[in-house]
Amino acid sequence: MFESQLFESPIQLLLGLFSGIVFGFLLQKGGVAKYQTILGQLLLKDWTVAKIMLTAIVVGSMGVYALVALDAARLDIWPFQVAGVLVGALFFGIGLAVIGYCPGTGMAGSGEGSRDATVGVLGMVTGAGIFVAAYNWLEPITMSLGNYGKVTVPEVLGVSEWLVIGSLALGVSTALWLVARYEPRATSDGLQDRHSWRSPERVHRPMVRGS
Amino acid sequence: MKNPFTARIWSPYLVGIGIGILSWFTFATADKHLAITLQYEHIAALAEKSAVPGIEQTNRYFAVRAQQGLSPKVGWYLMLLIGVFFGSLLSSRLSGDRSRSTVPPLWRWRFGDSKVKRCSFAFLGGALMVFGARLAGGCTSGHGISGDLQLALSSWIFITTAFAVACLAAFLIYGKEGRNHV
Numbered sequence: 001m002f003e004s005q006l007f008e009s010p011i012q013l014l015l016g017l018f019s020g021i022v023f024g025f026l027l028q029k030g031g032v033a034k035y036q037t038i039l040g041q042l043l044l045k046d047w048t049v050a051k052i053m054l055t056a057i058v059v060g061s062m063g064v065y066a067l068v069a070l071d072a073a074r075l076d077i078w079p080f081q082v083a084g085v086l087v088g089a090l091f092f093g094i095g096l097a098v099i100g101y102c103p104g105t106g107m108a109g110s111g112e113g114s115r116d117a118t119v120g121v122l123g124m125v126t127g128a129g130i131f132v133a134a135y136n137w138l139e140p141i142t143m144s145l146g147n148y149g150k151v152t153v154p155e156v157l158g159v160s161e162w163l164v165i166g167s168l169a170l171g172v173s174t175a176l177w178l179v180a181r182y183e184p185r186a187t188s189d190g191l192q193d194r195h196s197w198r199s200p201e202r203v204h205r206p207m208v209r210g211s
Numbered sequence: 212m213k214n215p216f217t218a219r220i221w222s223p224y225l226v227g228i229g230i231g232i233l234s235w236f237t238f239a240t241a242d243k244h245l246a247i248t249l250q251y252e253h254i255a256a257l258a259e260k261s262a263v264p265g266i267e268q269t270n271r272y273f274a275v276r277a278q279q280g281l282s283p284k285v286g287w288y289l290m291l292l293i294g295v296f297f298g299s300l301l302s303s304r305l306s307g308d309r310s311r312s313t314v315p316p317l318w319r320w321r322f323g324d325s326k327v328k329r330c331s332f333a334f335l336g337g338a339l340m341v342f343g344a345r346l347a348g349g350c351t352s353g354h355g356i357s358g359d360l361q362l363a364l365s366s367w368i369f370i371t372t373a374f375a376v377a378c379l380a381a382f383l384i385y386g387k388e389g390r391n392h393v
Contacts (some may be wrong), residue, residue, distance in 0.1 A: 001255065002285070004286055005284065006284050007284065007285050008284065008285070008286035008287060011288075012241060012286060012287045012334075013285075013286065013290045014290075015237075015240050015287060015290075016239025016243070016286065016287035016288065016289070016290030016291045016294065017290040017293065017294045018243070018294065019233060019236065019237050019243075019245070019287075019291055019292070019316060020250060020290060020292060020294015020295045020296075021294040021295075021298035021301065022222070022233050022292035022294075022296065023230065023233060023245060023291065023294065023298060024294060024295035024296060024297060024298025024300075024301075024302070025297050025299065025300040025301060025302045026221075026226050026229045026230055026233070026298075027224060027226075027295070027298075028279075028298065028299040028301060028302035028308070029218070029220065029221040029282035029302050029306075030220075030223055030226035030227075031220050033222075033299050033316075034310070035315040035317070035318070035370070036315055036317060036393050037393075039239060039315075039317050039381060039385070039389070039393050041383065042374075042377050042378050042380075042381035043378075043381050043389055043390045043393055044378065044390075045390045045393055048223045050222075050229065050368075051223035051224060051227060052223045052226050052227040053227065053351075053355055053356060053359075054227065054232035054233045054357050055223070055224050055228055055230075055231065056226075056227040056228075056229075056234070056354040056360070057231070057356060057359045058231070058361045059230075059231025059232065059234075059362075060227050060230070060231035060234035060235065060356065060360035060376060061231075061359075061360040061361070061362060062231075063231065063232065063234065063235035063238075063347075063358055063378075064234060064235060064238050064361060066313075067238055069236060070317060071384070073238040073239055074228055074242065074355070075244070075253070076243075076244060076360050076361070077358055077361050077365065077366065078347075078348035078349055078353070078354065078358060078363060078365045078366065079348075079363070079365060080363075080364045080365040080368065081348070083347070084345045084346045084347055084348065085346075085365050085369050085372075086347075086368075087343070087346055087347075087370055087373035088258035088343040088344060088347025088369065088375060089343065089369050089370075089373040090343065090345030090372070090376055091339050091340065091342055091346065092252055092331045092339075092340050092343035092344050092347065092373045092376075092377075092388035093343075093373045093374065093376025093377035093378075093379075093380055094333075094336075094339060094340075094343075094374070094376060094377070094380045095336045095338070095339035095340025095341070095351075096336070096341075096373070096377045096380075097336075097338050097377045097378075097380035097381040097384055098332050098333075098335065098339070098340075098384065099332070099336030099337045099340060099378075100249075100298065100317075100318070100333075100336075100337030101334050101337070102350060102351035102352070102355075103247040103251065103344060103350040103352065104245075104247040104277075104295060104339055104342065104350065104351060104352045105248065105322075105351070105353065106234055106300070106337065107292060107296050107299070108274060108295055108296070108299035109297045109299070109310070110296060111295065111296040111297065111299030111300040111303065111368055112299050112300070112302075112303040112308070112309065112310050112311040113300070113303065113309045113311050113312070114311075114312055114313075114314070114333070115312070115313040115314075115330070116312075116314065116333040117333070119330040119333050119334050119337075120333040120334060120337035121337065121362065122220045122247070122334060122337070122338065123333060123334035123335060123336065123337030123338040123341075124337040124338065124341040125254055125255050125257075125341075125369055126250040126334070126337075126338045126344055127249050127251075127329060127337060127338030127340065127341035127342035127343075127345075128248065128251040128254070128255040128257075128260060128341050128342070128376075129255030129258065129337060130243075131255075131258060131341075131342050131346065132255050132256045132259055132270070132272050133251060133270075133344040135270055135275075136270060136271050136272075137273055138346065139271060139275070140291050141387065142346055145314055146290035148248045148364070149230065150363070150365060151301045151363075151365075152361065152363055153363075153364055153367060154259065154362055155364075158358025160364060164362055168362075169360075174230045174263050174344075176224075178316060180302065184224055197277050202344060203322075209337050
């Protein structure tokens with residue numbers, strides 16, 4: 001079935017805009033729209049990125065699989081094309097360490113005002129453009145090591161998806177508990193307060209006041 | 212209690228729960244999932260389509276994406292991307308956590324405060340990263356959050372490989388000493 005429409009319905013556009021605003025708002029409040037936070041994670045010092053992603057994955061998997069069980073949603077996953085996924089991950093990882101923003105947090109960083117993020121987003125569109133332009137040459141490469149199709153982890157293991165989700169929840173909780181226990185607490189730029197719901201001034205009450 | 216919308220930072224667990232619930236919402240309301248780089252690809256593809264007449268006949272990209280139901284268009288994914296910009300703008304405006312910086316502290320410590328140098332590498336790094344994401348079929352959002360929460364094999368292999376490579380690259384680029392500057 002070929003689709004030719006350039007525009008989707010207004011309700012789809014509004015739903016997309018709303019979802020994007022919430023997503024960008026959450027990314028900024030999470031502090032991950034910043035190069036320093038992304039590199040803090042890659043240098044294994046600030047575990048904010050892992051905490052956000054793993055929590056989102058566990059919470060998301062429960063709800064989405066519940067929706068699928070109720071026939072209210074359907075899965076939409078990418079096939080496991082070995083060469084495409086592995087070579088892509090290699091380029092992605094190197095690029096990420098240089099730019100210090102993910103594709104989504106780069107857009108959020110641009111919204112926050114970081115100019116290097118805005119320039120980075122232009123680079124991202126360019127990278128995507130090279131992919132499109134070179135598609136005829138790239139397609140055989142992505143397929144060269146085999147395509148295992150749209151498979152999920154529970155299918156590969158031959159177990160119930162709820163067993164995988166339960167194990168994941170348990171594993172993630174344990175990992176995050178260990179991270180929170182051994183993570184360095186305070187640094188020069190006030191990392192200590194970053195994970196607090198309260199604003200920094202409530203924690204860093206100026207000593208001079210009232211003395 | 213202070214208004215949470217004007218707080219500069221929220222608990223990462225709370226943010227994670229929020230993104231998880233947002234995923235339920237996108238699956239239930241639009242039959243879509245959080246994904247970013249597909250849209251960068253669509254923007255580039257639409258630009259190339261208008262710049263090169265007849266590209267749809269010569270470049271297999273357009274036929275393949277049409278078959279997948281992912282033809283470049285102005286739709287949910289474009290609005291998601293635009294929304295991310297404005298959501299972050301709104302959040303940072305409310306809290307005053309605005310950035311006007313071009314050269315972040317760790318980069319300055321390692322490579323100096325040249326804005327041209329930082330922007331050049333941000334551009335190149337971004338291009339390489341998204342080129343890789345399109346080869347693999349997703350990024351931190353499409354694979355890292357949406358694919359992983361659907362327990363897709365491709366996504367779990369992508370995200371573990373990508374983060375392992377990124378950590379290794381970060382230590383090679385910035386060194387262990389760099390940890391004192393983040």
